[in-house]
Amino acid sequence: MADLSVNFAGIKAPNPFWLASAPPTNSGYQIIKAFEAGWGGAVWKTLGVPTINVSSRYGAVNYGNTRMAGFNNIELISDRPLVDNLREMEEVKKHFPDHAVIASLMVDTREQWIQIIKDVENAGADGIELNFGCPHGMCERGMGSAVGQDPVVLKTIVEWVMDAAKIPVITKLSPNISHITDPGLAAAQGGTDAISLVNTFKSIVGIDLDSFAPYPVVDGKGSNGGYCGPAVKPIALNMVKELAQHKDINHLPISGIGGIETWRDAVEFILLGATSLQVCTAAMHYGFGIVREMEAGLTKFMDERGYNTIYDFAGKALPNVTEWKNLNLKYNVKAEINEDKCVGCDLCYIACDDGAHQAIALPLDGSRIPSIIEENCVGCNLCSLVCPVEDCITMVRTDDGKEKVTWQELTDKDEIPNTFNDARAGGNGHYVPEPSKALKIK
Amino acid sequence: MAEYKRPTTQEEFDKNFKLKKPLMNDTEAFYESSRCLFCYDAPCVQACPTSIDIPLFIKQISTKNVEGAAKTIYDSNWLGNACGTVCPTDVLCVGSCVYNHQDVQPLQIGRLQNYATKNVINSDKQLYKPRKDNGKKVAIIGSGPAGIACASELRLLGFEVTIYEAKEKPSGLTVYGIAPYKITNEEVLDEVQYLQNQLGFTIKYSSPISNKAQLELLERTHDAIFLGLGIGATASLKMEGENLENVIGAVEFVEELRMKQHLIEVPNKVIVLGGGNTAMDAASEMARLGAEKVYLAYRRAKEDMGAYSFEYDLAVSAGVEGLFNCSPIEIVGDGTKVTGVKFIKTSTKHGILRPLEDTEFILDCDMVIKATGQAKQKIFTDLIDDLELDRKSRIIVDEKNNQTTNPKYFAGGDIINGGAEVVNAVYDGKLAAKGIHQWLTK
Numbered sequence: 113m114a115d116l117s118v119n120f121a122g123i124k125a126p127n128p129f130w131l132a133s134a135p136p137t138n139s140g141y142q143i144i145k146a147f148e149a150g151w152g153g154a155v156w157k158t159l160g161v162p163t164i165n166v167s168s169r170y171g172a173v174n175y176g177n178t179r180m181a182g183f184n185n186i187e188l189i190s191d192r193p194l195v196d197n198l199r200e201m202e203e204v205k206k207h208f209p210d211h212a213v214i215a216s217l218m219v220d221t222r223e224q225w226i227q228i229i230k231d232v233e234n235a236g237a238d239g240i241e242l243n244f245g246c247p248h249g250m251c252e253r254g255m256g257s258a259v260g261q262d263p264v265v266l267k268t269i270v271e272w273v274m275d276a277a278k279i280p281v282i283t284k285l286s287p288n289i290s291h292i293t294d295p296g297l298a299a300a301q302g303g304t305d306a307i308s309l310v311n312t313f314k315s316i317v318g319i320d321l322d323s324f325a326p327y328p329v330v331d332g333k334g335s336n337g338g339y340c341g342p343a344v345k346p347i348a349l350n351m352v353k354e355l356a357q358h359k360d361i362n363h364l365p366i367s368g369i370g371g372i373e374t375w376r377d378a379v380e381f382i383l384l385g386a387t388s389l390q391v392c393t394a395a396m397h398y399g400f401g402i403v404r405e406m407e408a409g410l411t412k413f414m415d416e417r418g419y420n421t422i423y424d425f426a427g428k429a430l431p432n433v434t435e436w437k438n439l440n441l442k443y444n445v446k447a448e449i450n451e452d453k454c455v456g457c458d459l460c461y462i463a464c465d466d467g468a469h470q471a472i473a474l475p476l477d478g479s480r481i482p483s484i485i486e487e488n489c490v491g492c493n494l495c496s497l498v499c500p501v502e503d504c505i506t507m508v509r510t511d512d513g514k515e516k517v518t519w520q521e522l523t524d525k526d527e528i529p530n531t532f533n534d535a536r537a538g539g540n541g542h543y544v545p546e547p548s549k550a551l552k553i554k
Numbered sequence: 555m556a557e558y559k560r561p562t563t564q565e566e567f568d569k570n571f572k573l574k575k576p577l578m579n580d581t582e583a584f585y586e587s588s589r590c591l592f593c594y595d596a597p598c599v600q601a602c603p604t605s606i607d608i609p610l611f612i613k614q615i616s617t618k619n620v621e622g623a624a625k626t627i628y629d630s631n632w633l634g635n636a637c638g639t640v641c642p643t644d645v646l647c648v649g650s651c652v653y654n655h656q657d658v659q660p661l662q663i664g665r666l667q668n669y670a671t672k673n674v675i676n677s678d679k680q681l682y683k684p685r686k687d688n689g690k691k692v693a694i695i696g697s698g699p700a701g702i703a704c705a706s707e708l709r710l711l712g713f714e715v716t717i718y719e720a721k722e723k724p725s726g727l728t729v730y731g732i733a734p735y736k737i738t739n740e741e742v743l744d745e746v747q748y749l750q751n752q753l754g755f756t757i758k759y760s761s762p763i764s765n766k767a768q769l770e771l772l773e774r775t776h777d778a779i780f781l782g783l784g785i786g787a788t789a790s791l792k793m794e795g796e797n798l799e800n801v802i803g804a805v806e807f808v809e810e811l812r813m814k815q816h817l818i819e820v821p822n823k824v825i826v827l828g829g830g831n832t833a834m835d836a837a838s839e840m841a842r843l844g845a846e847k848v849y850l851a852y853r854r855a856k857e858d859m860g861a862y863s864f865e866y867d868l869a870v871s872a873g874v875e876g877l878f879n880c881s882p883i884e885i886v887g888d889g890t891k892v893t894g895v896k897f898i899k900t901s902t903k904h905g906i907l908r909p910l911e912d913t914e915f916i917l918d919c920d921m922v923i924k925a926t927g928q929a930k931q932k933i934f935t936d937l938i939d940d941l942e943l944d945r946k947s948r949i950i951v952d953e954k955n956n957q958t959t960n961p962k963y964f965a966g967g968d969i970i971n972g973g974a975e976v977v978n979a980v981y982d983g984k985l986a987a988k989g990i991h992q993w994l995t996k
Contacts, residue, residue, distance in 0.1 A: 401610075
């Protein structure tokens with residue numbers, strides 16, 4: 113049976129599923145409830161400078177009948193008195209000494225950092241997370257993402273913190289930046305024990321078409337919020353990968369955050385190098401019970417493959433994430449339609465004809481079962497992605513796997529196409545219908 | 555003309571008795587599982603007698619952890635596959651789905667359940683291993699749902715288990731007593747075989763326990779005994795003409811139907827007496843067998859019937875005609891065979907049923923099916939010392955652990971509840987196993 117326990121930069125927890133610093137970790141009551149439900153750790157909602165919150169704080173992107181595919185908030189850090197939070201933190205640790213309780217912090221001056229670190233250490237926190245991420249409100253006061261976007265300031269504060277802290281320090285990064293490796297490197301150079309990412313993305317989830325104000329609307333106005341939820345996972349995964357592949361950063365453990373909701377999401381983050389996982393939106397949507405699905409799925413995945421701990425497969429996908437120039441140009445797949453499964457929606461046909469490479473034909477007998485024009489199919493996957501039937505369109509490899517050539521190799525051999533009408537370019541000779549074929553009246 | 559043509563081949567029989575809940579394909583399961591809201595403290599779980607964590611297994615299906623979904627089901631219910639098919643889900647889990655409140659189709663929980671359980675049964679996936687032998691032996695009388703569930707749970711706890719079964723096949727009424735359009739024989743037997751493969755309990759077929767000496771031997775050689783005998787043959791109507799040829803009990807008819815299928819003899823005109831679910835089943839089945847006319851006669855009003863309304867609707871849709879407020883007073887015949895039933899019309903005032911004077915009439919038929927209740931196993935239960943029964947001859951048990959008043963005996967299923975659903979029996983069996991474990995290890 114798989115052992116899910118983790119030791120993340122010295123912070124121990126029974127499993128890698130932690131609640132991210134957010135509304136679900138606003139109180140000791142919530143955190144104890146979460147631990148009872150099976151979460152392995154919790155990052156306390158950020159403690160720090162005093163704030164006042166607005167009413168109407170969250171907005172969502174619903175995609176079809178899927179609610180909260182994306183989610184944003186304009187809530188600030190904890191607005192509860194520090195003394196209450198510290199007292200509750202102490203109580204949580206008393207009940208759950210083996211679970212990870214991490215204090216997320218956001219203050220301004222060096223003196224404030226030193227004082228608050230001492231306070232949370234005294235309350236029994238197992239670690240500290242530096243909130244350099246919030247892209248709304250706090251950044252206007254020079255904190256949160258304002259720090260995360262300025263590697264020099266970030267490094268300085270990390271140095272202050274490392275000087276003062278006796279417990280492990282995680283630096284949480286903002287994704288609102290061109291190169292995540294810049295703040296990542298600054299955090300590493302500042303001496304952080306670990307990195308967590310991503311915090312939320314600057315966002316406007318929608319505009320109220322009556323009041324012309326962005327959601328969430330506060331008295332006829334709105335502000336950009338921090339975007340999260342399943343919709344941000346792909347961007348978060350890439351950023352985790354960027355740090356995990358960086359030679360001057362990847363000695364640090366990474367706590368992966370961004371749209372984690374299912375066991376599959378969890379495994380993906382771990383495969384890209386994360387060794388703890390932080391979740392917020394899924395808990396806000398479904399309650400703490402959602403961890404049951406993640407834990408059961410992760411355990412089964414590990415048992416099936418004989419992994420004893422998550423460290424047995426952490427980062428295993430990293431060697432396979434490479435630059436485009438290293439991909440095999442001889443690899444070739446073609447779409448195959450299972451006629452027995454096809455329901456005749458013809459989405460694949462129109463997607464290919466309008467949106468891709470005109471490689472699907474409709475039958476002349478009106479039967480609606482389309483067929484692949486093999487010589488036109490470039491293997492783009494689009495038809496298999498739009499097909500609403502499981503395993504109806506599959507992409508089948510057609511090259512024999514013996515030949516391999518990459519753009520890099522062609523470049524090295526000076527064999528890349530280098531004029532605009534070079535015969536060696538990829539689309540040369542590929543069939544495209546005559547433009548006039550699209551005319552309604554010929 | 556009857557709705558259904560008389561089946562003369564297995565193929566025609568299968569067509570008439572087409573499964574009401576066919577197996578879902580991958581696409582259907584994906585769409586359906588994606589609709590689940592993952593309700594908190596979900597009403598469907600509350601409605602399930604075995605408290606299956608339904609939102610969790612549905613979420614697991616949607617995240618392609620189908621084996622995990624099956625494990626979630628079997629963790630609560632040892633006959634998860636049979637129950638997914640034969641449970642009256644419309645009045646249990648599906649009936650309580652919150653979508654019902656907004657006139658949206660409720661989740662097809664039973665079919666999703668079967669999607670998961672069939673997957674592991676077909677691949678013979680080992681989900682459980684018996685615990686190390688604890689040196690204790692338990693005898694189980696009856697291999698119906700209660701007995702199988704009890705055996706499975708006991709094996710998991712390390713007991714040696716032998717089931718004594720009077721018939722030639724396991725599963726009790728699941729094989730012998732359920733309408734063939736709900737589940738096939740093969741499907742029932744496959745699940746028992748699947749459990750047996752993993753858990754290794756022994757079933758001794760054609761081994762009825764029917765006398766004191768046999769019971770005393772079991773008592774000497776076993777640490778505990780579980781009674782899962784169900785209830786007996788159709789009870790007598792105590793009415794003139796009952797012994798005529800072609801006057802049969804519903805339980806016996808269904809059993810003959812399940813075993814003989816299309817080879818069963820079909821009469822032209824049938825009168826089914828009763829207003830419970832068994833009466834609905836028998837009437838529906840007769841109609842599907844192509845009997846020209848099937849009457850369902852009930853002595854009280856339609857709304858007083860014990861049957862679920864969807865079961866009555868199903869019978870009507872198969873061509874059954876309901877006769878209400880008609881009480882049978884005599885079964886008439888030609889000396890050897892039945893030729894009709896003499897009824898008297900009734901009315902109910904203040905809950906009391908009164909026959910109406912001078913309203914007798916005879917309805918012709920060539921078969922009568924009595925679906926008016928089953929006899930209790932009183933002759934058997936009298937063999938056991940100190941076993942207390944209630945006034946309806948049901949074994950009295952402690953509802954915490956299903957222990958009878960003779961501490962060595964535990965009981966579950968129809969023998970304690972007088973006749974209920976498969977799912978209730980499964981719950982009883984598991985509860986008794988835990989009770990036996992606690993009693994023998996305290």
